[in-house]
Amino acid sequence: MICLRNKVFKFPLGKLPHFSTFTVKEVKIPIPVTGGHLAGQLWQPTTAPPTPPPCPPIICLHGIQDNSNSFNLLIPHLLLSNNLHNTPIYAFDLPGHGHSTHTTSLYYHSFFDGLLSIHRIMKHFNWPKVTLLGHSLGAVISFIFTAAWPEKVTHYIALDNLHPIPRNDPTHGFQNVVAQAFAMETKLTSSNVRPSYTHSEILQKLYNSRGGQLPLSACEILLQRGASKIINNGEPRFRFLHDVKTNIKASFRFLGDTNIEAMARRIASSPDLRVCIVKGDPGEDFEEREKYMKIVGILKEGLGQGCEFHLVKGGHHFHMEEEGVGRVGGILGGFFKR
Template sequence: MGTLSLSDYKDVRIWSPWGHIAGRWYGNRSERPILAIHGWLDNLGTFDRLIPLLPDYLGVLCIDLPGHGCSARLPPGMHYSTAEFFLIITRVMKEYKWPKVSLMGHSLGGVLCYIYTALAPHTVDLVISLDILLTPFESPELLDYLAYCLDQCLVEAERIEEALMREPPSYTLAQLRSALSEGSNNSVPPELAQHLLSRSVARSQMYPEKYYVSRDGRTKCHNVLLINSSLAAEMARRIKKNPYLVIKGTESSYINSNDDELLNILRNQNPHFEYHEVPGTHHVHLVSPELCAQHIVPFLRHHRPPQVSSWSLAGEEQKLGTRKHHLAQENFYTKRLSTL
C-alpha cells in the first residue's frame, strides 16, 4: 500500500436545488471515501498538501461548500448559514447512498463535523477535526460578528448586482496571494496561497494578466448557529462512541480554554477520542501536513483498516480438494499394488 496521488482524481458535481456542489474524489472510487470539508472562505484546495500523505486504500472526496470554490451560489436574496452547510453532509450521503460517513473538516468544516456527529452519531464512523472543535460561543467576538453582518449582507448583495453589469476589481496574483495571507491573519503564507486561489479567482476579461475574486461575497457574513455552553456540552456527550481525532496548531487560538469542558467530556467518555498538538498555524494541515499525517494515518488505519473482502479461500479450498483427490488416488493404487 502507498499514498494518494494529487493527480489521480475525478471531478464530481452533486445535485442541489440551487445548482450543484463541486468536488474532487481522490484515489479509490470503489468504496466509500473520507468526506473532507474545508474552512470558512476557503475551498477544497486547502487539502492539497495533506492528500498525498494519506493511505491510498481509502479515497478522499473533497467538496466546495455552497458559494465557495467551484460550487454553485445560492440565489439572490438568500443567505448562507451554518445550518445549510451541515445539511450538505446529508446531501452528499444521499447522492452516493452511503449508510455511514467518515468526516474530515478544517475550521468551519470541523464545526460542521461536530454538529452533524452530535445529531446523527449512528451514521458517523470517524471524525478528523483540524484545529477546531466548535465555534466560540457566548463571547463578545460573536456579537461583533453579528453586528458586522447587519450591514455587510446588504453590501455584498449590492456587489452581486453590480457584478452582473460590470466586472469586479481585478488584481495580480502576487497581490491576491498577499491579500489572502493577510486575510487569514498570516495563517496561510503567501507561497502556499495558490492552493486556495486556484478555485476562488477568475481571470479578468478586461485585463488578462489580472484576476478577480469569484467566491460569493455573501459567504463572508453567513448566519452562524448560536450554541450556548450547556448545549455544546450535551452535544459532546452524544459523541461517546465515534472515533474522534482533534489536531490543534500550537500557534492557533481556535481551540482554547473555552473548549476545556467539551474536551474533558470527550476524553472521559469516549474511548476512541484522540487529541494532539503540533507546531503550526490555524491552517496547520496546509502548512505542516507531514506533522498532521503522523497522527491521521494511524488513526485511519486503526478505525478504517484496509478491506479484506477481496481475499478468498476459494483458491486454497480448490487446491486442498485437488490434493485430497490425489491422496485418495495414491491410496487406491497403493492398495491395488499390495494385493498383487
C-alpha cells in the same frame, strides 16, 4: 504548483501495498429546486484492493473562504498510508466557495448549508456511513452533523477548530447579521462588479487575509480553485471566486454554552464513534482555550481511548504547512490503524 483535475498519480510500487496509482476526478453533484451544484474532487484508487478499507469514505470540509484544495497536500499522505490506501475521499467546495454554486438568497447559513451538503453527498454516492474530516468552519459543521446523526459517522476529525463558538445572549448576533445583510444588499445593488487584481496582488491579498501565517506556496494552491482569470485591456487579471455574501456570518455564535456541551455529550455517548482532534500550536483561538479544552474533556471522558487530542506546531492552516502536513498525516495514519 499543484493542479488536480482528472489526473492519474503514480507512485513506486514499494510505497503502496496493493496498487500504484490513484485518480483525482472532478465530481459535481446537482442541487434540485434551487438549482446549481456542489463541486468537489474525488480521490480514489484506480484498482480495487483485496482488503476492505479501515473506515467508510472520507468527506473533507474546508474553512470559510477556502476551498477543497485546502486538502491537496494532506490527502496524498493519507492515500500513501498503508491504512487508507483503498478509501475513497471526496473533498468538496462548500456552497459559495470554489467551483460550487453561489446561493440565490441574501446570506449564507453556513451550518445549515454544510449539513445539507453532507447529506447530499452521502445520497449521491450511496454512502450510508462516512468519516468526516473538517478544518476550521468545516470542523464545526462536522461537529454539528456528528452530534445530530451519530449513527451516520464512524470517525470525526477536527483540525484546529472543534465546535461552534458559544454566545449565551445571541441578541447582538441577530442585530449584526441583519445589519450586514442590508449593507451587502446595498453594495450588490449599487455595483455587482468584483475587483480584479494582478497575480501578485491577489496572492498577497490572500496571504494577508490569512494573517501572513500561510506559506505563499499554499496560497497558490488555494487560488487555483479560488480565483478566476480574466483579460482586461490585454492583460491577465484575477478575481476571487467565493461569494462575497460569505462575509456575513449568519449562523455563527447563536448557540449557548449549554447547547454545545449537550452536543458534545451526545457525541461522547456514541460507543462506536472515534474522534481525533488536532489543534495548532499556536493555531488560532476563536474563544478562550479553556472553553475549547472543556469540550475536548467531555469527549475524552465519554469516549475514553476512542478520542485522541494532539498539538501540532503551526498556524491555523497547519495542515497546509510543510512541517504540519507530514505531522498531521502521521497522526491520522496512526488514528485509523488503531
